[in-house]
Amino acid sequence: MTRRLLRENSKKRPRNDGKGKGGNVILEKVYKIIFRDKKQIELARKSIHISSILLPVAYRYVYDYNKKDTLILLLFLTLLSIGIELLRLENKNFQKYFLFIFGVMLRKHEINDFTGASYLLTSAIVCVAFFPADIAFAAMAFLSIGDTVAALVGMNFGKRIFIDSSKTFEGTLACFVATFLFGLFVFWNNPGIAFFGALAVCISEAINIKIDDNVKIPIISGIVMSIVFIFT
DSSP, X not given: OHHHHHHHHHHHSOOOSSSTTTOOHHHHHHHXXXXXXXXXXXXXXXXXXXXXXHHHHIIIIISTTOHHHHHHHHHHHHHHHHHHHXXXXXXXXXXXXXXXXXXXXXXXXXXXXXXXHHHHHHHHHXXXXXXXXXXXXXXXXXXXHHHXXXXXXXXHHOOOBOTTSSOBHHHHHHHHHHHHHHHHHHOTTOHHHHHHXXXXXXXXXXXXXXXXXXXXXHHHHHHHHHHHHHHO
């Protein structure tokens, strides 16, 4: 009789494996943190995101636009990032430690999927491999600067939201100004590249398509700047 009761109770007990109604305790805590103070979390997330500008800075000022050496570094970082992602998605114990350290910085969809870091590193490889040096430098920097400025301004001052999007007009305008000014620093002798590059960043940042911003912003802006470069 006692054994039967124990078996029945064990069946009723929710599983703690990240699936089913019981869910993973760590994930539940992360969800609560994420939805408790979105503004504070987003500020912390963008503070880390802006540090990604070290990649284009290293490409230009450390590696002196050496594609081979830069690609070796990016490939190493990308493989390391993807390896960690796969490990945490497959290993529940590692996932718990990962979420304990970085969970508060993740968006909801990133908890059980790849994070933006892996997408960012992958797009950086594409930029360095296929775009002219200055354009690759600008495209990667545009992501760090434009996306961060757009989020911070939109979060604090945004009032007019685009249709079918969470992006604001104020954030997008700030994104354009910031990226255009930075573009002028890079393309001082061809402001058209800076203008259309910044415009491409804003459009790709504002449009609501299911492609990670860390991919669409640098690659779309890089393609647009390359086209402008060819015809000017």
